[in-house]
Amino acid sequence: MSQKTALITGVTGQDGAVLADFLIKKGYVVHGMRDYSAVPDQSRIAHLEDLKLHYGDMTDGGNIYRLLETIKPDEIYNLAAMSHVHVSFDVPESTANINAMGPLRILEAMRTMGVQNDMRLYQASSSEMFGRAPAPQNEDTKFEPCSPYGTAKLYAYWSVRNYRDAYGLYAANGILFNHESPLRGEEFVTRKITCAVCEIEAGLRQKIKLGNLNAMRDWGYAQDYMEGAWQILQQDRPDDYVLATGKSYTVRDFVERAFAVIGKQIIWDGEGIQEQGRDKITGDILVEIDPALFRPTEVHALIGDASKAKRILGWQPKISFDDLVADMMQADRIMKPQINVA
């Protein structure tokens, strides 16, 4: 069989880097789209010598068309997004331009090029689209997004389904619940916590400030999820799949597990924005609440039901929540003190 070619948008992010590594190891020719930035961060992909990089922008339809026309990828993984839910409340228009119109531009390019099964699109849909819909959530759950990020992702989700039905394109949605790794950006809560706990251990800071400790998330491991994304595009017919662990933990649980790794037990006292987390032995305040970190509307509980992916793809996550926390902590215990001392 001839070598396959893939194009990954958003290749410099956690998922892009994990997927590029995975596909290169599978023998793919992998092209990655990165956006122009005055301060580029390519740290996650620096080791991937075989990755072919291109400048691109999800708000530029001509650019997207030319990339598809030149590269002619067998598989496109659209991972590029304005990915921070809280920030999307500040920049709703540009979030919609990137997260909703961006995938539409890819679909339009595919439609114009007349590709059907020859070019397959994976769209990174998100459990944030479920918003306030009661858990557990699966492919049949009614979407109730409650952030500009979620509404934009939902537009893209339906565009994928519409272009599939209307023009016979091979386009599939992976509805992924939260997935983390040591490559996760520090603006997301898991990595924010593991970085801060390791800095506290190294004596570089005293405490961490967080928002809603009671939000529940279904946290899996990014490597498992990118393998699932690839499996979604290997099916004969395009379809939509939830990828999740089926287990949910609070932000508070994550905090307690991360501190436990450095031998600290957290005792909570106070309520609401007055709540504090203290070191059980020393009484030091290690966790405080910052009201600025609360979102105007919050997704309270995400618990995914990935039974369709298990049944059809044979997919199931391998890494447990405890192993995820341990892995992220182990990486940051090595990295964090060095970064700050340098």
Ligand code: GDD
């Ligand atoms: N980021 C952040 N920072 N979140 C906090 C904080 C904080 O200081 N304190 C509490 N949280 C809570 C948020 O309110 C949210 O309920 C939860 O921690 C998780 O927040 P994030 O890690 O920012 O992730 P997310 O769930 O909003 O979104 C992620 O998962 C989606 C899939 O469900 C992102 O990766 C999205 O791009 C992705 O689509």
